Amino acid sequence: MKVHVDQDRCCGAGQCVLIAPEVFDQRDEDGIVTLLDPSPAAQEHAATREAAAVCPAAAITIDDDE
Amino acid sequence: MRENDLLRLPLPSDNPLEPPADWERLRSRCPVATVELPSGDKATYLTRYDHVKALLADPRFVRPTAEDAGAARIAPEGAGGPAADGSSPLALPDRGEPHLRWRRQVGKYFTAKRMTALRPGMVRTAEGLVDDVVRQGQPADLKAGLGFPLPVYVICDILGVPAADRDRFSHWSDAFLNVSRYTGEQTRAAYDEFAEYMAAHIAVTRTEPGDDLISMVIKESEGEGQGLTDDELLGTAMGLLVAGHETTANMIGKMVAMLLADRTRWERLLADPTLVRTAVDEALRFDANLGFGIRRYLTEDVEVDGELLPSGTTVVCSMPAANRDERVFDDADDMLLSRSPNPHLTFGSGPHSCLGQSLARTELQVTLDVLLRKLPTLRLDVGVDELRRVEGLLVGGLSTVPVRW
Numbered sequence: 001m002k003v004h005v006d007q008d009r010c011c012g013a014g015q016c017v018l019i020a021p022e023v024f025d026q027r028d029e030d031g032i033v034t035l036l037d038p039s040p041a042a043q044e045h046a047a048t049r050e051a052a053a054v055c056p057a058a059a060i061t062i063d064d065d066e
Numbered sequence: 067m068r069e070n071d072l073l074r075l076p077l078p079s080d081n082p083l084e085p086p087a088d089w090e091r092l093r094s095r096c097p098v099a100t101v102e103l104p105s106g107d108k109a110t111y112l113t114r115y116d117h118v119k120a121l122l123a124d125p126r127f128v129r130p131t132a133e134d135a136g137a138a139r140i141a142p143e144g145a146g147g148p149a150a151d152g153s154s155p156l157a158l159p160d161r162g163e164p165h166l167r168w169r170r171q172v173g174k175y176f177t178a179k180r181m182t183a184l185r186p187g188m189v190r191t192a193e194g195l196v197d198d199v200v201r202q203g204q205p206a207d208l209k210a211g212l213g214f215p216l217p218v219y220v221i222c223d224i225l226g227v228p229a230a231d232r233d234r235f236s237h238w239s240d241a242f243l244n245v246s247r248y249t250g251e252q253t254r255a256a257y258d259e260f261a262e263y264m265a266a267h268i269a270v271t272r273t274e275p276g277d278d279l280i281s282m283v284i285k286e287s288e289g290e291g292q293g294l295t296d297d298e299l300l301g302t303a304m305g306l307l308v309a310g311h312e313t314t315a316n317m318i319g320k321m322v323a324m325l326l327a328d329r330t331r332w333e334r335l336l337a338d339p340t341l342v343r344t345a346v347d348e349a350l351r352f353d354a355n356l357g358f359g360i361r362r363y364l365t366e367d368v369e370v371d372g373e374l375l376p377s378g379t380t381v382v383c384s385m386p387a388a389n390r391d392e393r394v395f396d397d398a399d400d401m402l403l404s405r406s407p408n409p410h411l412t413f414g415s416g417p418h419s420c421l422g423q424s425l426a427r428t429e430l431q432v433t434l435d436v437l438l439r440k441l442p443t444l445r446l447d448v449g450v451d452e453l454r455r456v457e458g459l460l461v462g463g464l465s466t467v468p469v470r471w
Contacts, residue, residue: 011417012170014178014424018343026177030170053407054347056419057123 001045002063003052005033009059016051016060023048024060033059073101073111075358075382082455082464083320083327085354085399089113089387098373101382107138109361109380113387115394115411117370121362122383123416128161130363130380137363138380158301166417171286171294172302173421175224175279181424184220188429191219192436200440200471205447208467212437213318217429218311224425225303226271226278234263239311242304243461257304264300279306310422316456316463317426318433321349323453323467324401325434326446334403336442339435345403346430351389351410352401355455355462359384360414385411441471 003023012031016024023044025034040048052060077086092099092113101111112118121127130137159165192212199211218236219229227235241248241256248256268280275281280303283294294302325331325345335341364379375381389410390398413420420426437444447468456463 011419012173012177012421013413013419014176014181017178018182018424018427021178026179027174028177029174031173031175031177032170050407054409056413056415056423057417 001040001048003035003038003040003048004061004063005035006057006059006061007032007034009057011057011059013056015054015056019051019054020044020047024051073099075101075103075111077358079354081451082355082453082462083324083450085386085390089384089390093387093391098371098375103138103140103382105139105141107380109138109382110375111359111382111384112370113384113391114371115388115391118359118383118385118388119411119415121368121370121381122360122385122411122414122418124362124368125417126366127362127364127368128165128418129361131160134363136378138361140361158298158305168294168298168302169417169421171283172279175282176421176424178424181428184223184425185428185432187223188216188220188432189436192216192432193440196436196440204470205468206470208322208469209315209319209464210466212433213322213467214315216318216433217314218307220425220429221306221310224279224306225267226276226280227267231263234259235307236311239307242308243312247457260304260307261300264303265296268296268299306422309420310425312461312463314426314429316461317350317353317430319464319467320353320355320462321346321430321434322437322444322469323446323450323464324349324352326444326469327450328401329445331401331403332444335434335438339438341403342431342434342438344406344408346427346434347408347410348401348403348405349430350412351395351405351408353412353462354386354390355464356386356412357462358382359386383411385414443471444469445471 010033012026014026014031016033017026023035023037023040025036026032027034037044049062052062073088077088079086092111097112097114097117099111099113101109103109112121159168195212195215199206199208214236218239219232222229222232222235238256238260241253271280272284275285280299283299286293325335335345359382362381362383364375364377364381366377368375389395389412392398413423447470454465456465
């Protein structure tokens with residue numbers, strides 16, 4: 001699994017950090033998403049998918065082929 | 067209902083926890099409908115998930131403001147004050163680059179990590195309020211005892227306002243939003259008092275900063291040389307109070323009522339408290355009594371479902387109707403406490419989605435954690451049919467949530 005985030009779309013809602021804190025974080029200076037782990041381990045996959053599905057800005061995409 | 071009857075908002079439903087029967091029909095047969103608002107103005111009403119989400123997330127459009135002269139008003143002239151008619155005296159940028167700048171300056175205070183750091187304080191506040199409720203005896207109104215005070219206490223902490231002034235904030239917040247209990251004049255008087263209080267509070271905070279939101283924004287803006295003005299700080303404080311108090315207070319009441327209305331839900335949470343996180347989002351999705359939606363004022367033509375909506379149209383996006391859309395949610399009319407993912411639209415979507423959603427989620431999770439732990443025998447003291455909606459138009463809620471334990 002490969003995770004991508006689009007910081008220009010991000011609205012800083014922080015949902016991803018609440019759901020998958022091992023994979024996502026927010027920048028202190030503006031609350032915008034940062035990626036802690038672009039290739040999360042298997043046990044993080046479910047939470048990562050949930051974070052992508054509920055992101056209010058659709059700023060998280062997941063590529064399963066990479 | 068006949069096809070040619072004009073729909074009037076709010077739509078009727080059997081009880082305050084049930085969705086209006088019209089939603090299902092509108093989603094399947096008339097997803098772009100014409101409705102009449104309580105003001106008598108007409109608007110376009112969207113009920114399907116995809117349509118509501120796309121319009122809410124469209125960066126071109128925002129809520130109507132006083133400048134949008136042709137926009138449909140919610141309440142009749144004079145009632146409801148700034149929050150209802152868009153004539154807010156606030157200096158908050160609401161669109162484009164300036165909105166983005168404001169949002170990022172304030173939004174950084176509302177990161178998930180910071181909200182998690184506030185959590186222990188929220189737990190102590192909630193426990194203290196529950197202790198008071200128990201001390202005063204049963205039956206009790208959970209909304210008055212816990213739902214209403216908790217979020218305003220948390221907002222006061224975030225703004226750095228002393229505990230002694232919390233009750234004044236409660237009153238102002240109520241006056242800003244309760245369109246039926248207060249006249250336009252009373253709302254304006256409340257606003258003047260609030261503005262005077264906050265101006266003094268901002269001045270003190272400039273000389274004696276703490277670690278609250280106002281202090282943080284002041285400190286950072288000095289560094290960047292392009293920070294928020296006092297008017298913008300005042301607008302921010304009022305925005306937080308208006309957006310974060312009554313909404314969360316009502317949601318606490320409705321969430322507990324929904325979980326107790328079918329007590330197997332409450333028992334499932336008692337048996338497995340790890341479900342609290344998904345249960346909170348499911349309560350947010352399932353809430354049929356959210357208010358009638360968010361308005362968007364079209365400043366150019368838009369096509370929705372093959373229908374052309376001309377520039378100048380006011381659109382009401384019904385998030386609660388969209389949240390019951392079977393095209394997106396399996397078993398949409400069942401409250402599934404473990405539902406995941408749960409991409410509900412209760413906090414909106416896109417660049418204007420709720421700034422305080424991590425705060426709201428944390429408050430709701432804390433409320434449930436504390437109630438499950440301290441009052442496991444909690445139950446409704448009235449039948450679901452006896453629950454009553456709050457008077458007022460902007461924020462849907464229950465007037466009281468009578469409970470025993």
